[in-house]
Every structure is written in structure tokens, then in C-alpha cells.
Amino acid sequence: GESVGLHLPTLSVQEGDNSIINCAYSNSASDYFIWYKQESGKGPQFIIDIRSNMDKRQGQRVTVLLNKTVKHLSLQIAATQPGDSAVYFCAENQAGKLIFGQGTELSVKP
Amino acid sequence: DAGVIQSPRHEVTEMGQEVTLRCKPISGHDYLFWYRQTMMRGLELLIYFNNNVPIDDSGMPEDRFSAKMPNASFSTLKIQPSEPRDSAVYFCASRWDRGNNEQFFGPGTRLTVL
Numbered sequence: 001g002e003s004v005g006l007h008l009p010t011l012s013v014q015e016g017d018n019s020i021i022n023c024a025y026s027n028s029a030s031d032y033f034i035w036y037k038q039e040s041g042k043g044p045q046f047i048i049d050i051r052s053n054m055d056k057r058q059g060q061r062v063t064v065l066l067n068k069t070v071k072h073l074s075l076q077i078a079a080t081q082p083g084d085s086a087v088y089f090c091a092e093n094q095a096g097k098l099i100f101g102q103g104t105e106l107s108v109k110p
Numbered sequence: 111d112a113g114v115i116q117s118p119r120h121e122v123t124e125m126g127q128e129v130t131l132r133c134k135p136i137s138g139h140d141y142l143f144w145y146r147q148t149m150m151r152g153l154e155l156l157i158y159f160n161n162n163v164p165i166d167d168s169g170m171p172e173d174r175f176s177a178k179m180p181n182a183s184f185s186t187l188k189i190q191p192s193e194p195r196d197s198a199v200y201f202c203a204s205r206w207d208r209g210n211n212e213q214f215f216g217p218g219t220r221l222t223v224l
Contacts, residue, residue, distance in 0.1 A: 032211050043114075043201050043215030044153070051210075089153065093211045096141075097166065100153040 008087060012107045019077040021104045023090030028071060032093035035064060035075045038103070039086045047075070047088075082108050114216035116202050122222045128190040131219045134183055135204030143213060144177055144187050145201040153201075159185065160207070192223045 013019045025033065031052045036044035050057045050064045050073075057064050063076040073090050085108045091098040115134040123129055135142045143158040157167040162179045170177070174193070179185040189196055199220050203213040 034212060036215075043203075043218050045215070046212050049210055049212060096211065097155055097158065098143075098211065098213060099155075102152050 008103050008105045010105045010107060012109060013080050015080060015082060015108055015110050017080055019075075019080045019084070019106060019108075021075045021077075021088050021106065023073040023075075023101050023104075025071050025073060025090065025092045025101070026099070027092060027094055028068070030092035030094055030099075033064070033066060033073055034091045034093075034098065035062075035073075036089045036091060036100075037084075037086045038089065044089060077106075080106075080108050082110055084108055114202055114204055114214055116200075116216040116219050118219060119217060120220045120222075122224065123192055124224050125193055126191045127223075128188065129192045129196075129221060129223075131187040131200050131202075131221070133185045133187070133202030133216060135185070135202070136214055137183065138206065139204035139214075140207035141205045141213075142179060142185050143203040143205075144185070145203065145215075146198045147201060147218070148198045156187070189221075192221075194223045197221055197223050 034049045035047040037047050038044045048059045048062050048064050050066050055066050061078045065074045087103045087105050089103045090101045117132045141160050144156040145153055146156055147153045156169045157177045158165055159179045175189055177187045199218045201215050201218045203215045205213045
């Protein structure tokens, strides 16, 4: 029979706009979270991380927000560029193992 | 640093053949992880090592899969016999045993089993 693959959530934004990618995590005991970026044909690449005792962390053009009440994580990318087009994964740390979400595909229109 | 190195980058084999994937972690890293990525199941942890010792292999799908880490700079993931459903991209990642838990990923091996 025909196999059915995952259909990743897709976010399409205009170049220069801000992007917000959301993620729900599963375990309220997770103490550390990471956002990874994966470009086609490459391995996941670290973007930014945050510990559970924080609710916001900023990097260069990226901000991660953590809402522990609702177990929600978001990644904000300012002034999105074509080079930001990729699949973005959130991951939560559980006992030393990273558990990855399904990913969101970001498409940037020039 | 060259980062995590994996070989081969692509492997095409026939069902029933043995496949060996190789990984060289970043020098000085204490942990090594093997992942499998497919469209159906996303990114799955198969097994991980700490100081060359396997810690958790609960993600290894079947006895056909085995992994070794004979020293701090080398690990293998072996599939014997391979099946078409093993077709996937296999990633190796490593990290330090201190600080945060950021894992550094290799470029992956794309395996196709015909």
C-alpha cells in the first residue's frame, strides 16, 4: 500500500517580516529546551536554548519564549531572510535525552 | 574543529545486506547519540553512549540493529540484515558532559534499502 508521510506544519512569510514558530512540549519536568534549524540535506543545527528557570532568551535576530504554565515554547525570528528557510525543531531535555517535536517548515518569500 | 563526521554520506544497498554506518564525534565530547529521521516518524533517538558505554538503547527498533563505540573517537551503527523499511537518514550527534545539553549533529547518512 501507499505510505503516508508526515505533513509538517508550514509557515510562509515575506522576506523582512517577523516569524513566530510555536511548539508544545509534553513533560512539565523538562528542564531545558533547544531550537534547532535543519536545512535540506543537512543535520540539525543549534539556534538557541533556554532553561526552565527562564521565560525569555534573546540571541542574534532570534528570541525564545517559554510558557511553563501551558507547556509552550516559541521561536521568534526578526527580519526573516531567505536563508532562514528550513525546518525548525524544538527539543526538550528529559533525563539527558532530547525529545524532538515534529518540526515546522518555514518558507520565506522574496 | 571539523565537527561530527559521518560516513558514508549516502548508501544504497539491497535487502538482506549488512550495512555499517560510521561516526566520529567531536573530540572531547563525552556523549554520542544515534538518531534516525523519516517522514513518517520524524527524528527518533536510537541509542546513546556516555564515555563509550551504551546507556539507553530503548530506541533501537529490532535485534537487526546494533551499535558499538570501541573508543572515544569512533562509533558504528550496524543493520543486519537490512530491510526496505530501514531506509532513512541516520544522524550521529555528540555533546560534552557539562554545561547545557546542546547536541552537535553530523551531516547524516542517507540509507536506501532496495
